[in-house]
Amino acid sequence: MESYHVKLDTRVRLDKLDPEDSGEHKKGKQLDAMLEKIRLEMDRLQELLYAERKHKVLIVLQAMDTAGKDGTISHVFEGMNPQGVKVASFKAPTTEELDHDFLWRVHKQVPGKGEIVIFNRSHYEDVLVVRVHNLITRDVWLRRYKEINNFEHMLANEGTTILKFFLHITPDEQKQRLQDRLDDPAKHWKFSAADLDERKLWPDYMKAYEDAITATNTAWAPWYIVPANKKWYRNLVVASTIMAALQTFDMHYPESTLDASKIVIE
Numbered sequence: 593m594e595s596y597h598v599k600l601d602t603r604v605r606l607d608k609l610d611p612e613d614s615g616e617h618k619k620g621k622q623l624d625a626m627l628e629k630i631r632l633e634m635d636r637l638q639e640l641l642y643a644e645r646k647h648k649v650l651i652v653l654q655a656m657d658t659a660g661k662d663g664t665i666s667h668v669f670e671g672m673n674p675q676g677v678k679v680a681s682f683k684a685p686t687t688e689e690l691d692h693d694f695l696w697r698v699h700k701q702v703p704g705k706g707e708i709v710i711f712n713r714s715h716y717e718d719v720l721v722v723r724v725h726n727l728i729t730r731d732v733w734l735r736r737y738k739e740i741n742n743f744e745h746m747l748a749n750e751g752t753t754i755l756k757f758f759l760h761i762t763p764d765e766q767k768q769r770l771q772d773r774l775d776d777p778a779k780h781w782k783f784s785a786a787d788l789d790e791r792k793l794w795p796d797y798m799k800a801y802e803d804a805i806t807a808t809n810t811a812w813a814p815w816y817i818v819p820a821n822k823k824w825y826r827n828l829v830v831a832s833t834i835m836a837a838l839q840t841f842d843m844h845y846p847e848s849t850l851d852a853s854k855i856v857i858e
């Protein structure tokens with residue numbers, strides 16, 4: 593799984609990474625059992641994290657439409673305690689948000705002690721969609737890379753563990769998934785005609801992603817590029833990466849000063 597971690601100081605080339613990749617793994621009973629084990633371990637770790645109230649975890653999910661941000665969130669965080677896990681979704685900014693700096697709405701949503709926060713889209717939209725649509729000039733997005741790195745560095749210095757995932761699919765896979773949404777009336781609600789316009793800009797988006805990931809892949813806020821054509825493998829990669837990060841924390845339940853033997857419940 594380490595191989596999906598983008599190496600520091602290397603230029604990302606998305607066309608060299610295969611969204612169909614599923615490593616040594618195959619779908620089936622063995623995989624289901626493995627996923628279940630990971631899920632149980634993650635639930636255990638998250639309860640500990642919540643109880644200890646020491647660590648803060650920020651997960652950033654970025655991807656093209658239909659690449660599976662929502663699916664990843666529902667599968668990977670399924671069994672966790674909703675009290676300690678929050679999802680923050682970033683849509684096109686409101687007028688009030690636009691009246692402020694681009695990090696204003698983002699900073700309000702970062703995790704506190706004991707929390708895991710998942711960003712469904714994020715401050716990266718402010719160097720992606722706005723760049724692709726020419727809403728900002730080159731010097732602004734270049735400047736924002738530095739501002740993002742500084743912001744994330746500050747969060748890390750204040751005790752936040754940051755993991756950033758790009759869910760990587762092919763345009764063909766997107767076509768198939770959009771078609772599935774059209775073919776199934778129960779999925780019509782997920783279909784957005786705007787996705788077709790963004791789809792036409794695919795090469796521009798890939799360029800913007802490559803530049804953004806390259807410029808903001810830091811020791812304190814690493815990027816992972818996840819092969820995401822196969823949903824089960826995408827879930828496996830994201831879940832194991834987060835689990836491995838949580839396992840590096842030396843977590844303990846808060847020390848109890850309670851002498852339970854002296855307490856009688858009438």
Ligand code: ATP
Nearest residue numbers: 657658662682683684685712713717718721722784
């Ligand atoms: P889904 O389609 O799965 O519900 P989504 O994240 O695509 O999820 P939408 O409401 O379809 O949600 O789209 C949100 C849109 O908001 C995206 O096209 C995204 O690029 C845009 N957006 C997010 N942040 C910004 C931003 N800072 N500036 C401009 N547009 C943004």
Ligand code: MG
Nearest residue numbers: 657658784787
């Ligand atoms: Mg959408």
